[in-house]
Amino acid sequence: MTIQWYPGHMAKARRQMIERMKQIDVVIELVDSRIPEASRNPLVDEMASGKSRLLILNKADMADKLITQKWENYYERQGYIAHQADSRTGKGVSAIPEVVHRMTAGRRAKLEQKGFRPHADRALIIGIPNVGKSTLINRLAGRKIAKIGDRPGVTTAQQWIRAGNTMELLDTPGILWPKFKSHEVGLYLAATGAIKEDLLDFQEIAVFILKILIRRYPSQLSERYKLPPVNRSATDENEQDLIVALFDQIGRNRGCLMKGGSIDYDRTSELIVRDYRNQKLGHLTLQTPPV
Ligand code: GDP
Numbered sequence: 661m662t663i664q665w666y667p668g669h670m671a672k673a674r675r676q677m678i679e680r681m682k683q684i685d686v687v688i689e690l691v692d693s694r695i696p697e698a699s700r701n702p703l704v705d706e707m708a709s710g711k712s713r714l715l716i717l718n719k720a721d722m723a724d725k726l727i728t729q730k731w732e733n734y735y736e737r738q739g740y741i742a743h744q745a746d747s748r749t750g751k752g753v754s755a756i757p758e759v760v761h762r763m764t765a766g767r768r769a770k771l772e773q774k775g776f777r778p779h780a781d782r783a784l785i786i787g788i789p790n791v792g793k794s795t796l797i798n799r800l801a802g803r804k805i806a807k808i809g810d811r812p813g814v815t816t817a818q819q820w821i822r823a824g825n826t827m828e829l830l831d832t833p834g835i836l837w838p839k840f841k842s843h844e845v846g847l848y849l850a851a852t853g854a855i856k857e858d859l860l861d862f863q864e865i866a867v868f869i870l871k872i873l874i875r876r877y878p879s880q881l882s883e884r885y886k887l888p889p890v891n892r893s894a895t896d897e898n899e900q901d902l903i904v905a906l907f908d909q910i911g912r913n914r915g916c917l918m919k920g921g922s923i924d925y926d927r928t929s930e931l932i933v934r935d936y937r938n939q940k941l942g943h944l945t946l947q948t949p950p951v
Pocket of ligand 1: 718719720721722745746747748749787788789790791792793794795796
């Protein structure tokens with residue numbers, strides 16, 4: 661997956677999305693449950709102002725259940741309607757049209773009062789590349805809709821897809837670019853594979869993942885790499901030493917060695933990052949909600 665940064669295209673895509681917003685009642689924003697805030701783009705707030713908003717914590721199957729629940733509560737406190745889903749298997753997906761229908765109750769009541777028959781709930785799915793937009797659209801449609809590439813500014817004839825008895829969905833999702841609000845956000849995005857890794861180096865991403873695992877998932881770490889129990893109480897001063905020691909142990913255990921027998925840190929880093937992305941370390945959430 662490539663993300664290309666063409667300011668002209670981005671501006672055009674943004675204008676198109678604002679135009680499409682006029683046709684819809686509910687904006688369905690997808691985020692990655694492993695990094696919910698980092699996988700959002702604050703532009704949605706601007707583009708979707710005045711619209712009902714549903715926030716889907718997608719890829720819930722890949723994340724830590726307890727933390728996903730905390731994120732759901734957090735977003736609900738922020739005034740969103742939040743809902744967990746695993747679009748790949750369809751878990752949580754069939755409830756989405758009903759949730760949307762409840763969200764439009766006020767609009768429908770107003771129209772009925774005026775003697776109009778309300779139309780179906782019209783929704784648009786938006787989110788950054790790779791968050792699962794096409795997968796969710798296909799699930800909701802109950803069939804395969806052609807995948808539109810992550811190319812900015814692609815114009816195609818849009819179609820409404822029926823989803824359940826009450827909802828209509830635009831077949832082309834709105835693509836937002838990830839927003840690098842800070843270097844840390846870039847690391848979250850790189851760790852999950854949401855951005856091309858050559859934007860950042862593997863060693864940095866691996867260190868970032870290890871720091872989180874040491875604090876929150878030490879047993880998964882030692883189990884995967886057959887390490888002695890990892891010291892949970894790593895203070896900032898000894899964290900660096902601990903990380904170097906972990907790299908050495910993991911590299912050696914996994915045979916990531918250079919010709920002379922010393923540890924190949926690049927290969928070890930890549931291994932750690934791939935293991936995280938491929939769920940070899942378990943269902944782990946990287947970003948936790950603010951308390
Ligand atoms: P898009 O770029 O936002 O349209 O993302 P896609 O729908 O193409 O999905 C990107 C990748 O994530 C694909 O490999 C999907 O199979 C996978 N995917 C999407 N949703 C989920 C989910 O809820 N759980 C898991 N495990 N994988 C998902």
